[in-house]
Amino acid sequence: MADRLQELEVFVRVAERANLSQVAREIGLSQPSVSRILNDLEARIGARLLIRTSRKVGLTEAGQVYLDQIRPLLADLGAAADTAAGNEELRGVLRVELSVTFGVRALIPRLPSLLAEHPNLSVELMMDDRRRSLAEEGADVAIRLGLLDNSSMMARKVGQTPRLLVAAPDYIARHGEPSSPTELAQHQVIFGPSDSSGATFQELIDPQVRFVLPESPRIRVSSSAGVTACVVAGLGVAFGSGWMFNAELQDGRLRQLLPDFPLPTIPIHALFPAGRQPSKRARGFADWLSKSLGSS
Template sequence: MERMNDRLATLQLFVTVARAGSFSAAAREVGLSQPSVSRAVAALEAAVGTALFARTTRSLGLTDAGRIYLERVERILADLDEAGHLARGTGELRGTLKVALPATFGTREIVPLLPAFLAGHDGLTVDLALSDTRADLAAEGVDVALRLGPLGDSTLIARRIAAAERIVVAAPAHLRRAGVPATPAALADHPLIAGPGAGQAPVWTFVRGAESVAVRWSGRIRVDANDAATAAAVAGLGVAVMSAWGCRREIEDGRLVRVLSDWTLGEVPLSALFPAGRATAAARAFVDFLVARFAGTTRRDAVTR
């Protein structure tokens, strides 16, 4: 039993070193001397039979084998921790839950929900990685990623949470100046604010009953963050096409107006992605919580939720 505990302690120390990026930083974190930490890691490498860290006089980084080993070790330690909680039957979530999610959507829709999710889980820490760039779950140690839009092919485990309608919006000042488009074709007379999902040559297909109209128009301003696209629309720089989640507040307070509301542009799905072979109790509970909170929130509902 003592030998098993020593091995687990060594694995936990390996994870600490990998995340800290140096033996000295890890030593300070765990309260050991730097030589003790270095010797423990060297002994682990000898037992594994390969180098886990690439060492230089100025840096310490994981080797390819080390990155693979880290992913598996973190999974094992998380599973052991989860097994202990299940055995005790407490139902309390502990540890750190790392969530990767789009910046605008995360700030507007997810952060306000965290108090309700964290209630009763004092031992749980939530680490939000807010970015419009899609994270590499394994490389970045992400427990669950929230994605907007089509997922494409992936080896990751996916679960659909909800969907919001894709809509056309503009500032009242812009519409007074340029006119309110009465048909999709009239959008050709308006400058487009192209957000991160617009593509190089935006083509939007509008549907109304049996009618279908494809509209292509060039952008006046391009941005790589959804929040910037919303801000540009509020500033009157043109017309934007975005998820209803991205501009709900601005529509509610009158800073943006929806146009062509009798036409549909499809929906933007919200999905949760788990690393292959790994879905922690905290990650599953978080997604269950979001599914319940967003239940029934699809298409037009997202504008007024």
């Protein structure tokens, strides 16, 4: 049983690192020994799990299916051992899927405290402004801002952030500052990755107060960082989370518009893959993030 468990652990490491030499160094074995373990596993399974060349290692289709099945099992075994030993330390590789802006501006500055608290934990950040499938990315947890899509994934709210309307001082000097939501129809609005193309964009606190965006905006950007760059350049007004604009608001490159008409806050959720209990790493990360965001 011990040999079989080692086979699984070596396979998962090689699949994650895509490098035999690196895995051999990490576990203190020679590269031929790691190759032999993988060969024994494939012989026992009766399927080719890995494509190995002199330059890289990749998963076959069967290997990806096998990885998806055994990774949570190994995580559960580790969590069970830690629980039995009364050990609350997080260890292993935690894969987090999240947007670029939230990662750069909110999560990464907080990571030193997490890694200092859990020295045996490694973090892999899969940062993309497009929302991807956790199963497709192999992520343990995803951080989502905004309303959640209907899905079978488990979700936990870990915080919230203000939703702001901003513009650059130069834009305001040229086009004037709106005094009510209805005046926004006369302004250039920058559409970001989460904006819809429908006429009604956001509803303010007063449900009777709405504004309409142009059907064909002059600027549409596929990333939050691009939205921030456009609004700083004076190309128009933009909506976004406090994380997107905080630095620029503090240094004066942007100004908040219509502060007397606050928009609903943006919820922040941790999402876990469907069909199984979240790993101890994922649950611990969500606990830590909730505390960290709550203290800011």
